[in-house]
Amino acid sequence: MPTLVAATRVLLLAGDILPLRRLSLVSKRAPFCTTVRSFSQADRENGTLTLASLGSKSDFKTTNKRRPNNIVHSEASIELQRTEEKVVKSNGVKEVGVKKSLEIETAPFAANSFPELGLPPLLLERLGKEGFTDPTDVQSTAIPVILKSHDVVIQSYTGSGKTLAYLLPILSKVGPLKMKNHLNGNESGKKTDVEAVIVAPSRELGMQIVREFEKLLGPVHKKMVQQLVGGANRSRQEDALRKNKPSIVVGTPGRIAEISASGKLHTHSCQFLVLDEVDELLSFNFRVDMQRILEHVGRRSGSDPRATRDPLTSRIERQTIMVSATVPFSVIRAARSWAKDPLLVQAKSVKSVESVPHSEPIKLSGNSSSTNSSSNLPTESLPPALKHYYCVARVQHKIDTLRRCVHALDAKSVIAFMNHTRQLKDAVFKLEARGMNAAELHGDLGKLGRSTVLKKFKNGEVRVLVTNELSARGLDVAECDLVVNVELPTDAIHYAHRAGRTGRLGRKGTVVSICEEPEVFVVKKFQKQLGVPFEPCEFTEGKLIVGEEKGKSR
Numbered sequence: 001m002p003t004l005v006a007a008t009r010v011l012l013l014a015g016d017i018l019p020l021r022r023l024s025l026v027s028k029r030a031p032f033c034t035t036v037r038s039f040s041q042a043d044r045e046n047g048t049l050t051l052a053s054l055g056s057k058s059d060f061k062t063t064n065k066r067r068p069n070n071i072v073h074s075e076a077s078i079e080l081q082r083t084e085e086k087v088v089k090s091n092g093v094k095e096v097g098v099k100k101s102l103e104i105e106t107a108p109f110a111a112n113s114f115p116e117l118g119l120p121p122l123l124l125e126r127l128g129k130e131g132f133t134d135p136t137d138v139q140s141t142a143i144p145v146i147l148k149s150h151d152v153v154i155q156s157y158t159g160s161g162k163t164l165a166y167l168l169p170i171l172s173k174v175g176p177l178k179m180k181n182h183l184n185g186n187e188s189g190k191k192t193d194v195e196a197v198i199v200a201p202s203r204e205l206g207m208q209i210v211r212e213f214e215k216l217l218g219p220v221h222k223k224m225v226q227q228l229v230g231g232a233n234r235s236r237q238e239d240a241l242r243k244n245k246p247s248i249v250v251g252t253p254g255r256i257a258e259i260s261a262s263g264k265l266h267t268h269s270c271q272f273l274v275l276d277e278v279d280e281l282l283s284f285n286f287r288v289d290m291q292r293i294l295e296h297v298g299r300r301s302g303s304d305p306r307a308t309r310d311p312l313t314s315r316i317e318r319q320t321i322m323v324s325a326t327v328p329f330s331v332i333r334a335a336r337s338w339a340k341d342p343l344l345v346q347a348k349s350v351k352s353v354e355s356v357p358h359s360e361p362i363k364l365s366g367n368s369s370s371t372n373s374s375s376n377l378p379t380e381s382l383p384p385a386l387k388h389y390y391c392v393a394r395v396q397h398k399i400d401t402l403r404r405c406v407h408a409l410d411a412k413s414v415i416a417f418m419n420h421t422r423q424l425k426d427a428v429f430k431l432e433a434r435g436m437n438a439a440e441l442h443g444d445l446g447k448l449g450r451s452t453v454l455k456k457f458k459n460g461e462v463r464v465l466v467t468n469e470l471s472a473r474g475l476d477v478a479e480c481d482l483v484v485n486v487e488l489p490t491d492a493i494h495y496a497h498r499a500g501r502t503g504r505l506g507r508k509g510t511v512v513s514i515c516e517e518p519e520v521f522v523v524k525k526f527q528k529q530l531g532v533p534f535e536p537c538e539f540t541e542g543k544l545i546v547g548e549e550k551g552k553s554r
């Protein structure tokens with residue numbers, strides 16, 4: 001292999017899964033077996049796709065201490081100072097004014113347990129029953145802020161528990177588990193209005209979020225949440241809306257906008273609008289549907305959004321929550337125009353979105369040794385325990401390399417990403433022909449086909465799931481121990497989401513990118529942008545051999 005020099009040192013690669021807080025998530029399947037490899041040092045360079053903007057000026061101080069179980073909790077006193085800043089008024093005229101002080105009470109980060117976060121007793125009971133004991137960092141930070149009714153952008157690495165970070169405060173104020181004294185929007189509005197709308201860019205993610213809600217609502221109340229995803233029978237969804245009068249709907253932009261336009265989904269007095277994977281929802285494909293959703297959810301009764309074209313002026317009470325592991329500046333810009341005094345919430349910090357400077361790009365990694373030194377509040381998009389490798393293979397040998405990679409790492413649950421459906425089908429055919437249990441997952445499959453494949457993969461009936469960008473975001477399969485990029489993603493953001501399908505919630509995970517020789521520079525670019533080392537490797541005699549890059553000395 002041209003990029004590798006001879007193996008130098010042998011060490012054990014322990015790929016076992018870290019202890020989990022939630023036993024129900026632990027796979028019965030064996031973790032990675034011990035594998036022999038040589039050791040190398042990969043290049044670490046500064047990132048260009050930096051999120052430094054997010055950390056330029058901390059609005060408050062935190063002190064942190066490590067807890068067992070890989071959970072960090074911190075104590076903080078936050079006071080967002082009165083700042084003289086430019087406020088863009090709804091009529092488009094910029095004014096300089098004093099923005100009202102945003103005060104967040106002391107202690108939101110001191111929470112060790114869910115009861116300390118101020119969640120209602122019925123919800124705490126359900127959490128306990130489902131085996132959730134300790135909040136993750138991002139949950140400890142986000143939950144009190146959302147309970148205080150702030151609009152937020154939640155950014156934290158893949159698999160860090162962002163879904164519960166917004167779902168728990170919503171269930172504290174909406175539906176049968178809510179706080180006794182909480183008055184909701186519907187008490188003054190129409191009985192048929194939903195109170196929370198959650199938008200996700202794919203059906204799979206939408207359905208996964210619904211399952212999280214259902215889990216906490218329990219069998220008796222699970223009809224309080226309704227899924228409105230594309231590809232499923234629309235009239236059945238409309239019937240369910242009419243019959244069950246759900247408090248919460250979760251869906252894809254197209255279907256939500258469609259049913260809303262038909263007058264069968266009433267969201268005007270909605271309290272919460274969540275945009276999960278917000279950076280994806282900002283893409284051109286969703287533009288028209290998202291515009292409708294932003295204009296109608298939580299719209300002030302009697303106002304005509306078409307008169308102003310400004311979603312902010314046409315609503316009063318809606319709380320907007322935007323979520324993603326990757327927050328490019330477009331999200332910051334969107335938060336400024338869609339949300340009210342939005343706060344950027346990360347694992348151990350809260351700051352005003354207004355304080356994020358325009359000019360600085362968003363940093364994808366918190367690796368201080370390799371990233372922009374001007375940032376004092378690093379952000380991370382990738383789970384810290386992930387290992388990143390790349391190997392060089394000719395295009396015609398890629399599937400064989402994938403197979404050897406799976407064997408060498410003794411991976412039990414693998415997601416292999418490709419870019420084109422036809423090649424993806426060929427890959428499954430080749431793997432199956434070589435005796436490896438594989439299945440395809442892509443948009444050409446119907447809703448039923450997609451859920452069946454996913455179910456089989458989650459059950460362990462399928463070892464290698466060959467898929468495309470469809471599965472890159474949000475897909476939560478705890479057992480996934482290896483992600484392979486058989487074809488490289490388009491950019492570092494897509495890499496981060498693909499890679500984040502493994503190593504979730506403190507588990508170990510491995511990501512291998514198989515590239516052709518002329519593509520090595522792309523991998524180097526990802527390494528630079530993400531601020532994590534990518535080690536060159538090859539698979540020989542059933543082993544992962546990690547090499548050093550030419551010209552590098554240890």
Ligand SMILES: Nc1ncnc2c1ncn2[C@@H]1O[C@H](COP(=O)(O)OP(=O)(O)OP(=O)(O)O)[C@@H](O)[C@H]1O
Binds near residue numbers: 158
């Ligand atoms: N406090 C907790 N204790 C135990 N398990 C948790 C906790 N919070 C979340 N989980 C579990 O962790 C897994 C990952 O959570 P989740 O899917 O919300 O991550 P995420 O940050 O949204 O990831 P992504 O960015 O990839 O969408 C889920 O299976 C979820 O049920």
